[in-house]
Amino acid sequence: MTKPLIDWVRPEFLDRQGYSACKSIDSFGGRHVAKLDANENPYGSCKSAMEAISKIDTLSIYPDATQAEIRAISAKYCGCDPDQIVCGAGSSQLIDYIIKLFVDRDGEMINLVPSFAMYKFFGEVNGINIVNVPRDENFEIDVEALKKAITPKTKLVFIAEPNNPTGNVTPLEIIEEVLKLGIPTVSDEAYYEFTGVTALPLMKKYENLMVLRSYSKFAGLAGLRVGFGIFPKEIADRLHAIRDPYNINVPALAAVKASMANIDTLLANVKAVCDERDRLLVELAKFSWLKVYPSKSNYILCRILNGKPAPQLQKELEEYCILTRCFGGKWLEGCIRFSVGTPEDNDMLLDALKKV
Numbered sequence: 001m002t003k004p005l006i007d008w009v010r011p012e013f014l015d016r017q018g019y020s021a022c023k024s025i026d027s028f029g030g031r032h033v034a035k036l037d038a039n040e041n042p043y044g045s046c047k048s049a050m051e052a053i054s055k056i057d058t059l060s061i062y063p064d065a066t067q068a069e070i071r072a073i074s075a076k077y078c079g080c081d082p083d084q085i086v087c088g089a090g091s092s093q094l095i096d097y098i099i100k101l102f103v104d105r106d107g108e109m110i111n112l113v114p115s116f117a118m119y120k121f122f123g124e125v126n127g128i129n130i131v132n133v134p135r136d137e138n139f140e141i142d143v144e145a146l147k148k149a150i151t152p153k154t155k156l157v158f159i160a161e162p163n164n165p166t167g168n169v170t171p172l173e174i175i176e177e178v179l180k181l182g183i184p185t186v187s188d189e190a191y192y193e194f195t196g197v198t199a200l201p202l203m204k205k206y207e208n209l210m211v212l213r214s215y216s217k218f219a220g221l222a223g224l225r226v227g228f229g230i231f232p233k234e235i236a237d238r239l240h241a242i243r244d245p246y247n248i249n250v251p252a253l254a255a256v257k258a259s260m261a262n263i264d265t266l267l268a269n270v271k272a273v274c275d276e277r278d279r280l281l282v283e284l285a286k287f288s289w290l291k292v293y294p295s296k297s298n299y300i301l302c303r304i305l306n307g308k309p310a311p312q313l314q315k316e317l318e319e320y321c322i323l324t325r326c327f328g329g330k331w332l333e334g335c336i337r338f339s340v341g342t343p344e345d346n347d348m349l350l351d352a353l354k355k356v
């Protein structure tokens with residue numbers, strides 16, 4: 001008798017739970033769903049992106065392994081050299097590659113918790129040591145605590161700028177303080193277009209800075225999985241050397257090209273989302289049982305003050321066809337996050353909150 005395959009699986013993966021992804025809208029039987037759970041773009045992708053995909057004449061050829069065109073587009077967009085750009089199947093894939101490049105199994109990565117769940121996810125899958133450094137009560141980075149957590153084994157720090165799910169932007173002076181510690185540091189700017197705040201200019205001054213961006217949010221291309229990072233050239237070269245060669249697929253490239261040719265439309269949608277975010281911040285604050293955290297992004301975190309567990313509120317909102325996100329773990333227990341939707345979807349949320 002041969003041993004079953006499951007007996008060969010690495011023990012550390014036997015009990016591992018996967019990422020708890022968002023609920024599918026299929027279960028709502030065609031009813032309109034306010035999908036406020038995944039920080040997606042409520043206005044979708046631009047029409048020209050869909051048209052470009054429909055005009056692709058073959059899918060039988062592998063995509064360009066050098067990423068030449070998409071690197072050039074991304075470089076032009078952020079004013080840097082294409083040699084500094086590496087693209088990923090979502091910026092999430094670059095998080096994985098960066099961990100692989102810098103942190104070996106003895107190394108430590110600092111996670112400024114609470115923060116984006118994929119840092120922990122990829123840290124665990126890569127078998128590295130994750131050192132949690134809690135943020136303060138307003139979710140600001142506690143630089144003194146960070147300093148104390150640094151050891152000779154510390155190889156990487158992630159800063160979500162703005163932080164997800166809390167919505168706050170770390171002031172650039174604080175990012176500089178972190179950079180001065182000399183550890184490789186990522187400013188993860190997946191929501192940059194909503195905040196307008198970027199650490200990118202600091203790359204001229206600090207050689208240990210890397211910046212991540214995403215086409216998922218502002219360009220509404222989450223379904224195609226495409227993002228990019230800006231790195232010192234020699235780091236970009238090392239990342240190219242470890243990445244999946246064909247990670248940017250043919251439709252993703254076509255859609256990015258067409259979208260970026262219509263950047264004014266994308267930025268008009270970003271502005272509409274920001275206006276709605278500001279309206280929602282005001283309207284949500286009228287619920288005495290919610291503590292609303294300030295947000296510069298396209299989502300708003302609230303703490304539930306009336307004792308109702310967040311998963312229960314989430315479930316009640318689902319009855320009104322509204323999808324939201326809540327989180328386990330000690331820092332975010334009792335919190336719920338609402339992505340900013342269209343005005344209609346946000347009204348649905350506000351109305352439902354009056355009824356639950």
Ligand SMILES: Cc1ncc(COP(=O)(O)O)c(C=O)c1O
Nearest residue numbers: 090091092116164190214216227
């Ligand atoms: C802070 C942060 N970084 C990175 C990502 C990854 O985005 P994507 O892989 O879609 O580019 C997300 C997605 O929600 C995020 O919230």
